[in-house]
Amino acid sequence: MRIAIGGISVENSNFSPVPTTLPDFTVLRGDELLVGERYLGGVAQSHGVEARPDLTPGGVHVEFAPTLFARALPGGPLAADTYGALKTELLERLAAAGPVDGVYLDLHGAMYVDGMEDAEADLAAAVRGVVGPLPIIATSMDLHGNISAAYVREIDLLTAYRTAPHRDALETRQRAVRLLVRAIQEGLRPRIALVPIPVLLSGESTRTDVEPGQSLWASLAEVDAVPGVLDASLFVGFAWVDEPRAHAAAVVSGTDQAVIEHEARKLAQAYWDARHAFKFGVPAGSTDECIAWALRDNENGVFISDSGDNTTAGGVGDLPLVLERLLAHRIPSAVVGGLTDAEAVAACWQAGVGDAVETTVGGKLDTTHGQPLPVRGQVLALFDGDADKGRQAVLQVGAVKVVLTERRTAFMRIADFTQVGVDPLAHKIVVVKLGYLFPDLLRVAPKAYMALSPGAADQALTRLPYRRIARPMFPLDGEFTWQAA
Numbered sequence: 001m002r003i004a005i006g007g008i009s010v011e012n013s014n015f016s017p018v019p020t021t022l023p024d025f026t027v028l029r030g031d032e033l034l035v036g037e038r039y040l041g042g043v044a045q046s047h048g049v050e051a052r053p054d055l056t057p058g059g060v061h062v063e064f065a066p067t068l069f070a071r072a073l074p075g076g077p078l079a080a081d082t083y084g085a086l087k088t089e090l091l092e093r094l095a096a097a098g099p100v101d102g103v104y105l106d107l108h109g110a111m112y113v114d115g116m117e118d119a120e121a122d123l124a125a126a127v128r129g130v131v132g133p134l135p136i137i138a139t140s141m142d143l144h145g146n147i148s149a150a151y152v153r154e155i156d157l158l159t160a161y162r163t164a165p166h167r168d169a170l171e172t173r174q175r176a177v178r179l180l181v182r183a184i185q186e187g188l189r190p191r192i193a194l195v196p197i198p199v200l201l202s203g204e205s206t207r208t209d210v211e212p213g214q215s216l217w218a219s220l221a222e223v224d225a226v227p228g229v230l231d232a233s234l235f236v237g238f239a240w241v242d243e244p245r246a247h248a249a250a251v252v253s254g255t256d257q258a259v260i261e262h263e264a265r266k267l268a269q270a271y272w273d274a275r276h277a278f279k280f281g282v283p284a285g286s287t288d289e290c291i292a293w294a295l296r297d298n299e300n301g302v303f304i305s306d307s308g309d310n311t312t313a314g315g316v317g318d319l320p321l322v323l324e325r326l327l328a329h330r331i332p333s334a335v336v337g338g339l340t341d342a343e344a345v346a347a348c349w350q351a352g353v354g355d356a357v358e359t360t361v362g363g364k365l366d367t368t369h370g371q372p373l374p375v376r377g378q379v380l381a382l383f384d385g386d387a388d389k390g391r392q393a394v395l396q397v398g399a400v401k402v403v404l405t406e407r408r409t410a411f412m413r414i415a416d417f418t419q420v421g422v423d424p425l426a427h428k429i430v431v432v433k434l435g436y437l438f439p440d441l442l443r444v445a446p447k448a449y450m451a452l453s454p455g456a457a458d459q460a461l462t463r464l465p466y467r468r469i470a471r472p473m474f475p476l477d478g479e480f481t482w483q484a485a
Helices: 030-034 040-047 080-096 119-131 169-186 213-218 220-224 257-273 287-296 321-328 342-351 414-418 439-444
Strands: 002-009 025-029 061-072 102-106 136-141 157-160 191-197 229-235 248-254 302-306 334-340 356-361 373-386 390-397 400-405 429-432 448-451
Touching: 002 080, 002 169, 025 030, 025 080, 030 061, 061 080, 080 119, 102 119, 102 169, 119 136, 136 169, 157 169, 157 229, 157 248, 169 229, 191 257, 213 220, 213 257, 220 229, 220 257, 229 257, 248 257, 287 302, 287 321, 287 429, 287 448, 302 321, 321 334, 321 400, 321 429, 334 414, 342 356, 342 373, 342 390, 342 400, 373 400, 414 439
Parallel strands: 002 061, 002 102, 102 136, 136 157, 302 429, 302 448, 334 400, 334 429
Antiparallel strands: 025 061, 191 248, 229 248, 356 373, 373 390, 390 400
């Protein structure tokens, strides 16, 4: 069998003022997709397909045809010309690959293209147009994707992450490929049942490691085992985009239409019934409240998430509000990782290590929610960085170390700090522009709080100017009755 692989994976907030363009993407083309663990090294090999095209345990020849895979940090609306260029190249490479038995699309699910509605449906329809009606199309997605009927009509199999904070990205890709190989091998033609759920919650309030999310996502494995079902998924959706498909959803793939519809309705009803129980996994409050709580704690290394400027949810990453409040509270020590400001980084590089700098930091990209903050500090370190972060500078401002980056980035791992010479746990407070902490930080954080700060990823969804989402929607429209159908 021949399976084409590729995709465009990005999460876009139309509440962000900064567009996502081609330089924001890491693009793999052709055989570049076959290097490392993302596909053949981690997906196919783990299910008996060797890193080079070879035999499955059942003796079926599998040849993978790599096309294009593009991935970017969550950001503002994807520029139409960037999407058009990536889509065109993917389709050209897919056509050049020749006949295939299946296609595996590696997507996020919350791609928002400027001027377009339902970008994943557009991409899936275009792929179907190239390969024709017979090949099976399987996709894997983030559980924060937004799923529409138009999208699922174009594909045959769908699976999604089952953990948030995410720990199963590779496992989810493996599951999608395994199900695709099985469907081709056994001559199955899967179907998909979708039940949209009129609930729109943030990812931070729908974690899968605390209740009720823990039980809801744990139940998916039981649904997988039902005869006639191949895979079950629950989608929280992506709240920071104003599109009709922005809502939760239950999706079940399988071979028995009646069974998958029944199971999808059960999952959707369970999610709806649990809607009031979803809470933030950590104490949440205003920025000043979170700083006060952290100062009362005995531990060092207390994390505060600047959630409104969460760069993993489309936040710009340059709002200096939390830094300003840290300086106002005269905290003993803190580190902010990281604040996006190419101009401030350039000023630090011009001054050099050890020298004083007077500049402004932040507030240059998202002027709706912040203004540049004047600071005077000492340059502690300079780093060339990498393609994602660009150049970096560590600036000591009072008792606060500010890690400045040229490019929008997310400090999700301890290594993001240590690679610029900063031990975050040696400071009283550690500020990150995230929502929930990612697993590597969660593992070491003695305490964590969430600042309900303003920004493009505002946790207070009622403050966002929604115009196009489906109504009614919980909790934006208060209480109403609904039954899964």
